Amino acid sequence: MRTDVLVIGSGIAGLSFAIKIAQARPESSVTVLTKSSNDTCNTAQAQGGIAVVLDRVRDSFEQHVQDTLKAGRGLNDRKVVEMVVSQAPERLSELISWGTSFDADKEGGLALGLEGGHSQRRIVHHKDLTGLELERKLLKKAASLANIIFTDKYFVIDLLLEENCNKTCTGVKVLDKTSRQQINISSRVTFLATGGSGMIFQNTTNPSVATADGVAMAVRAGARVSNMNFIQFHPTALFEEGKHPLFLLSEAVRGFGAYIVNHNGNRFLFKTDTRGELATRDIVSEAIVRELKTSGESHAFLDCRHLNFEAFQNEFPTIVAYCQRIGLNLKTDLIPIVPAAHYQCGGIDVDQNARTSISNLFASGECANTGLHGANRLASNSLLEALVYSHQAFESVVQELDEIKEPKNEIQPEILTWEHEADDEIIESLRQRLNEVMTYDLVHASGKRDKKEALEQLEELKDIIDHYPPFNTGTTAFYELRNMVCTAIIILDQAIDHHSKMRKNLPDPVM
Template identity: 50%
Template sequence: MKTDFLIIGSGIAGLTYAIKIAKKFPDKEITVITKASPEETNTKYAQGGVAGVWDEEKDSFEKHIQDTLIAGDGLCNEDVVNIVVTEGPERIQEIIDYGASFDKEENGEYSLGREGGHSEFRILHHKDVTGKEMERTLIAEAQKHNNIKFIQHCYVVELITQHHLNYLVTKSTPNITCYGVYVLNHQTNKIDKILAPITMLATGGCGQVYRTTTNPKVATGDGVAMTYRAKGRIENMEFIQFHPTALFKPGESPAFLITEAVRGEGAVLRNIKGEAFMEKYDKRKDLAPRDIVARAIDSEMKKHGTEHVFLDCRALDKEKFLHHFPNIYEKCLSIGIDVFEQMIPVAPAAHYSCGGIKTDEWARTSILNLYACGECSSTGLHGANRLASNSLLEAMVFSHRAFTDVTRLSEEGKLEKAIDYINNIHLPEWNEEGTSQPKEMILITQSIKELEQIMSDYVGIVRNNIRLERAMRRLDLLFEETETLFKSTQVSPQLCELRNLITIGFLIVRGAQFRKESRGLHFNTDYPNKSNLLQNVIL
């Protein structure tokens, strides 16, 4: 199969890009591949909202920029921060024009929320399901364009590069080029080729590498892992953001998120003794950046030997809470907690990857004709810690910038040349010679459990050198076992996800080992201070 534009992933990044391309190039075919249904993405689970400067009398671009830089703990790319903050409101307006509904006050003005690390009220939201509303809007808009084709329940196995033409490809190989992907077709159980002159990776996050995560089952780091195997540049994977307040309910996956906006409305974190503790850790108390709040909760849990702390919403305005957070109220009620009478048990859960596929300011990766956008990318915006509600903003800004760059290629005649090349290139079929059906799924499922335990116990909110060394030794063994299985058995989505998750685990641990300092989301007790001031860890 051949297509003009190939997009892997159907969240806010992939669909924003697809819609813009479809409008600009109505005679070109855009193919969007999803491994589940189009709406099952990280975007759908984003509760809090999208940050943007709307009230210019009280807020400013400079304030939003400074909040982002402070949260990023000295590792943000200041040019990128400026780009995202200043271009963001225009991108938000576009999705509003598509039909997205954000909450408003009685006077018709947007109801702006505030979350940890923000100095002003600037978060636009749709109750407590903002991501779901934005995803709904984008799918509806995409379906208006006949040249956008969705392929559902199709698993991407590998990026196709010169490696598949029998060239030796290493990290230092110049002009590594992406020609498309190999995909596992669930209907035929065979691996097919999809070739494209331009490929966009919008594959989302990697939270499933941890035992407890707010991410859906599809968040297995596929884009990052595939790019690493294709010798693309990956950076800053050690910075995994743990959301401080996931509902504590052992065994539930994904963990239900209690949005930071609840604390923005005045909810207070309390330990098992009922004591408000955040003032001991930061002068911003419950609205400190996420890395600080997550470490504070982790400290209180260890100090008191508990598995959770509490979020106290009892003093909040009932009518306002029910209006803004209806899903949180219903979820808590379903497990016997009335938030106006009882405190909510919460604990940190793996939430967001601040690193990923290294891109430039136009979403271009180190591999030619390959773009990356959304959580799978590392644009330089987040640095060592993401400011709340900047992720949806980043995805929209960089998908637009990728579209702008593709438009430039078209105007320069390079797009048609790439299309001609794809139409004439001969690439091999996937080689399954010597493989057989897997005899026992336990080999895969048990390895996933081992991986989750390794990452959660050794590479969590707080780390040290011994834990990281242990994690790497165990990951090495899992890698060897899984690669042997991959070479000897027919490919399945479960095996591919395990392989990708092990690669993600390796990248997180390797990045953490290189970073001999504590910064942002990476806290190593052997280096409690910012001693090295190390810049980006590129792998």
């Protein structure tokens, strides 16, 4: 299999890039690979919206920049923040031109929501299913372009590198989940839009496909990766015993006026930050975890009982429907909540054109470390980041594509045979061990000694995966587990290094 441009992932980062390349270069082939179906991704789960400065009277680009820097604890790249924020109106206009619908206010303009960490209303949204609306319209637009080919159920195992040169990507090795063959796919340009790593953690809001595949394959290929210890936990995941992943309760619910309370019904966030429920996610999550340690309880609550139910239901129909389905009446009941891993702020290092440290390999979206977020992502900046960096990559690739020679990878398929059948139960038990290790406390609250002890446990898991033959089954479950353990080790390695650098007041390392 050969293609001019290979896109791995079908969320907003991958689809917006594919659409632009396909439109600008109709003679070029664009292949989009997904390991599940093309509508299964983090984008489709996004409830909040896109942060865009539209009200130039009350708001400004500089205010959005400052809010982003403050949320990221000043560890952002200011030039990147300014680039992303200033492009937002133009990227939004493109989405609208592709058919995306956003909620309107009473005057007929775009309704602007408020979320934690934002000093002004600037969140453009489609009720509480903005991501689903985006995904549907982007898929529809992509389907209208004849030179975009979707290939589902193809799991990317590793990147292919040019012989005798470890710095040029020439395609990927994939597992065809239907035929159980391993196949090489050659490409002039490879674009990683593989999403995040939430399934590594004990609690997460990410979909089951978020298994850190892009970061892990990039590391194995020798790409630079950094800031992986900056994992953002969302403070309001709906707590359900034994459920993985957890259902997300949008940041916008607190912007609408919901309270966070403890088991005594008391609001406690103002003891930590004067913004209360509208503080940034890291601050709210930390306050909830501290409250739970003090009380010994397993969860806190989101209180919506004082809100106008009809207005709330109109704004958040998905959330109301889910709560009703599990037996919660928001007029009378509190919603149990717990912080959950939500967003990977670090990732594969890219420049302002989304280039990685490997030639012909680009990355955008959650798998990339752009410098926008710093230590903590400002709400609703992620969809915007993906749009901007995919646009930046498009502008570079469309100019350079003709100059990139077609790679000469061998295309012989390999039919897989195994001495041992895949033991799904054992692989699942190893995933559970990984989840038990990777908690909020470990990443954000524990000391260096605890992190090192956890790292030893992860190294033992890696040794089992690498050297115990029955686990090397060649299945998607095996490869996902390998990727998650690899990435978890990187997260802890960089968390330990960050801890040491903070004590010495030195800059963060780059891996």
